[in-house]
Amino acid sequence: MKKLINDIANVLDESLDGFAAAHADLVAMDPGRRFVQRRTPAQAKVALVSGGGSGHEPLHAGFVGRGMLDAAVPGAIFTSPTPDRILAAIEAADTGAGVVLIVKNYEGDVMNFEMAAEMAEGEVARVLVDDDVAVDNSSYTIGRRGVAGTLVVEKILGAAAEKGMALPDLVALGARVNAATRSMGVALSSCTVPAAGIPTFQLGEDEIEVGVGIHGEPGRRRAPMVSADAIVAELLKAILDDLKPKAGSKCLLFVNGFGGTPSSELYLVFNAARKRLEVEGLSVARSLVGSYVTSLEMAGCSLTVTVLDDELTALWDEPVSTPALRW
Amino acid sequence: MKKLINDIANVLDESLDGFAAAHADLVAMDPGRRFVQRRTPAQAKVALVSGGGSGHEPLHAGFVGRGMLDAAVPGAIFTSPTPDRILAAIEAADTGAGVVLIVKNYEGDVMNFEMAAEMAEGEVARVLVDDDVAVDNSSYTIGRRGVAGTLVVEKILGAAAEKGMALPDLVALGARVNAATRSMGVALSSCTVPAAGIPTFQLGEDEIEVGVGIHGEPGRRRAPMVSADAIVAELLKAILDDLKPKAGSKCLLFVNGFGGTPSSELYLVFNAARKRLEVEGLSVARSLVGSYVTSLEMAGCSLTVTVLDDELTALWDEPVSTPALRW
Numbered sequence: 001m002k003k004l005i006n007d008i009a010n011v012l013d014e015s016l017d018g019f020a021a022a023h024a025d026l027v028a029m030d031p032g033r034r035f036v037q038r039r040t041p042a043q044a045k046v047a048l049v050s051g052g053g054s055g056h057e058p059l060h061a062g063f064v065g066r067g068m069l070d071a072a073v074p075g076a077i078f079t080s081p082t083p084d085r086i087l088a089a090i091e092a093a094d095t096g097a098g099v100v101l102i103v104k105n106y107e108g109d110v111m112n113f114e115m116a117a118e119m120a121e122g123e124v125a126r127v128l129v130d131d132d133v134a135v136d137n138s139s140y141t142i143g144r145r146g147v148a149g150t151l152v153v154e155k156i157l158g159a160a161a162e163k164g165m166a167l168p169d170l171v172a173l174g175a176r177v178n179a180a181t182r183s184m185g186v187a188l189s190s191c192t193v194p195a196a197g198i199p200t201f202q203l204g205e206d207e208i209e210v211g212v213g214i215h216g217e218p219g220r221r222r223a224p225m226v227s228a229d230a231i232v233a234e235l236l237k238a239i240l241d242d243l244k245p246k247a248g249s250k251c252l253l254f255v256n257g258f259g260g261t262p263s264s265e266l267y268l269v270f271n272a273a274r275k276r277l278e279v280e281g282l283s284v285a286r287s288l289v290g291s292y293v294t295s296l297e298m299a300g301c302s303l304t305v306t307v308l309d310d311e312l313t314a315l316w317d318e319p320v321s322t323p324a325l326r327w
Numbered sequence: 328m329k330k331l332i333n334d335i336a337n338v339l340d341e342s343l344d345g346f347a348a349a350h351a352d353l354v355a356m357d358p359g360r361r362f363v364q365r366r367t368p369a370q371a372k373v374a375l376v377s378g379g380g381s382g383h384e385p386l387h388a389g390f391v392g393r394g395m396l397d398a399a400v401p402g403a404i405f406t407s408p409t410p411d412r413i414l415a416a417i418e419a420a421d422t423g424a425g426v427v428l429i430v431k432n433y434e435g436d437v438m439n440f441e442m443a444a445e446m447a448e449g450e451v452a453r454v455l456v457d458d459d460v461a462v463d464n465s466s467y468t469i470g471r472r473g474v475a476g477t478l479v480v481e482k483i484l485g486a487a488a489e490k491g492m493a494l495p496d497l498v499a500l501g502a503r504v505n506a507a508t509r510s511m512g513v514a515l516s517s518c519t520v521p522a523a524g525i526p527t528f529q530l531g532e533d534e535i536e537v538g539v540g541i542h543g544e545p546g547r548r549r550a551p552m553v554s555a556d557a558i559v560a561e562l563l564k565a566i567l568d569d570l571k572p573k574a575g576s577k578c579l580l581f582v583n584g585f586g587g588t589p590s591s592e593l594y595l596v597f598n599a600a601r602k603r604l605e606v607e608g609l610s611v612a613r614s615l616v617g618s619y620v621t622s623l624e625m626a627g628c629s630l631t632v633t634v635l636d637d638e639l640t641a642l643w644d645e646p647v648s649t650p651a652l653r654w
Contacts, residue, residue: 002515002533004555004592004628006599014555015591018598022614057591188329206329228331228341259589262624263384264342265331271345272333287349291618297589299624301331326653 001197003297008194012054012076019061023323026065035089036061037071046161046170047071047093050102050154051086052109053078055193056214059150059293062324068158069102069322077193077296078215080108086116090124098123098167100174102154104146105130125167127174129153131183131304133242134211134219147214148256148293148304149181152316155325159318177312182239185219185302186231187212189260191295210234214258214295214302228265232272235303240280245307250285252306252316253277257291260299266290273303286316292324328524330624335521339381339403346388350650353392362416363388364398373488373497374398374420377429377481378413379436380405382520383541386477386620389651395485396429396649404520404623405542407435413443417451425450425494427501429481431473432457452494454501456480458510458631460569461538461546474541475583475620475631476508479643482652486645504639509566512546512629513558514539516587518622537561541585541622541629555592559599562630567607572634577612579633579643580604584618587626593617600630613643619651 005011013033020029020036028039035051050060051073060072070093075081090099099120103113105128117124130141131149138145156177157170165173187209190199200216203209208231211219220238245251255270257263266289274284285308293302306312320327332338340360347356347363355366362378377387378400387399397420402408417426426447430440432455444451457468458476465472483504484497492500514536517526527543530536535558538546547565572578582597584590593616601611612635620629633639647654 002535002552002626004515004558004588004596006554006556006595011591011595014598015595018594018596018601018616021601021611022594022597022616055591057589057594062590188331208329225329227333229333231331260587260624260626261331262586262621263389263618264338264381264623267345267349267384268333268338268342269331269345270349271341274345274348284348289345289349291590294589296591297587297626299329299587 001192003194005194011194016074026321026323030088034085035071035073035092036064037092038065042070042095044095044097045164046097046167047095047099048102048157048161049089049093049099051075051081052104053080055296056294058324063154063322065322067162067318067320068154068325077195080106080112083112083115083119086113087119090116090120094122100157100167100170101126102150102157102174103128104150105143106140106145107142108140123167125171127153127157127171127178129178131178131181133182133238134184138213139217145213147183147185148254148302149178149183151292152181152252152254152304152306153177155320156312156315158320159315177306181304181306182243183302183304184235184238185212185300186210186235187258187298187300189299190216191298212300214293216295216298228269229272232269232276236273236276239303239305243305243307245282247281250283250308251277252286252308253284254288254304256293256302256304258298258300259291259294260297261301263290266301269301285313328519330521332521338521339401343401353648353650357415361412362398362400362419363391364419365392369397369422371422371424372491373424373494374422374426375429375484375488376416376420376426378402378408379431380407382623383621385651390478390481390649392649394489394645394647395481395652407433407439410439410442410446413440414446417443417447421449427484427494427497428453429477429484429501430455431477432470433467433472434469435467450494452498454480454484454498454505456505458505458508459540460509460565461511465540466544472540474510474512475581475629476505476510478619479508479579479581479631479633480504482647483639483642485647486642504633508631508633509570510629510631511562511565512539512627513537513562514585514625514627516626517543518625539627541620543622543625555596556599559596559603563600563603566630566632570632570634572609574608577610577635578604579613579635580611581615581631583620583629583631585625585627586618586621587624588628590617593628596628612640
């Protein structure tokens, strides 16, 4: 294992300290390093809190700021944060208008966010994200995994919360965005969790993992390496077969790098995916390309398609000011 | 070689098409794919044009937009763009107020940008960037290499040009920013140029290349892997010995990923570098962390330090709206 780290035990703390210092204009770290919150807390709006295992940076802490999350709770690498940390974030973020938790569908996250919600004094509701069409149940989930579509849910709900949407409407909107969103990914290499010291899985020189999870969980199949066009065709077929968008629909196409893939390849994949969606009768009205929901240094990418309507498009376009997403 | 590509001959075109489509709100591609320019050209200001070999994305095309470049000319991977392409970009960008070329110090770039400047009808001047302290001469340079500090020059000159600074003053400012800026990098792995199909260089399981160039050129020494703190200490010593900043100086600290290193490691490196600069009596007044000047999928990072004064700080803070840098 060759990584830019010091003591394995301190990897997360040192990285979070660097993150908080580099973005001190936008975010502030809880002194106990339990959560990251906005530098200037929002007033009188429903608070959005997310979190989960670390190793997916910039998700979630990189999306704390105006127009997106109010607080994010990082767990250890690929490990859910404990309920006490989540509770601390809920209490710090709640301005009296209640809190919506955005939770990726992994058993640990679901359980720990639920326990925190039960302990909280204020009103707390949950939006569950399970956008990954690759597998129905997996190593860490009952049902589908939540992956890169989480960003889409956080951005759109963030804009709606900023505009004053009430808690029950935010929960309904979150369910609607999740239902309009599907993802699937492919790995060209494994990642190595520092505390493990060895790659999470092994791929041959010419092999890929189709449908990989963001912790390196197995996907649908191990396959020989093929062209970007062929990979895109397989991922989009799985996504569209499940999403069943109406012909002529407008969509957001999000090409997400897993950490070890350069942006030039991601843009090439975007080009291939955009063309294919148009052949399928969809129009790519909004785009996002970058490494936003990662698996440490894993090479590969995922595709996410969200069917847009006027409301979702307008909320996607609303200003956002976070360390990792700004416009 | 396992990459998300189709035909090796079309890698650059397909990637550029994806880039232009994903950021069609900000940039436009020349129909002949010779250069990328702003979607809405600026009026009556000195134009800034940069470019160079591809493979360093988002440099340079990702920095085209309001507050930064007017046009960028991508060459083949790790290969300077030809003079005719540069000339086309100069002519498209010139509004009559002249053009400043921002050129990284590599022989091919220097020669081709000079030829284009000579062929141009309008006033054209050049700012040369040579911020890499690692080696004095190298595979492709007489003198020092231009690396991640190029981003700092492009951002600060971009802000000054937007505010109406005249051409000779921009050239002087560019020289001043370059003189206040030093960088040095370290590679943990090689990259693979698609057309070559094999890694540019070989590193052992536990080896690093200290002072590596952004094309995988050799640095100062091949060394055993050490901690992030030790790497940061060596890079910053080389930078500060050369830069000789006054005690108490404010600086910009830019931790740049080479493409294959996750942001969590970059933030950990930022944390280490910031602490060390403070021990050295410098104050980190501005920060940038991310993979901005890359070498395809190479793992590793570079550190860049720019000594700031009030003018440079204010220009750094000016709004910027490009695909890869926005605030």
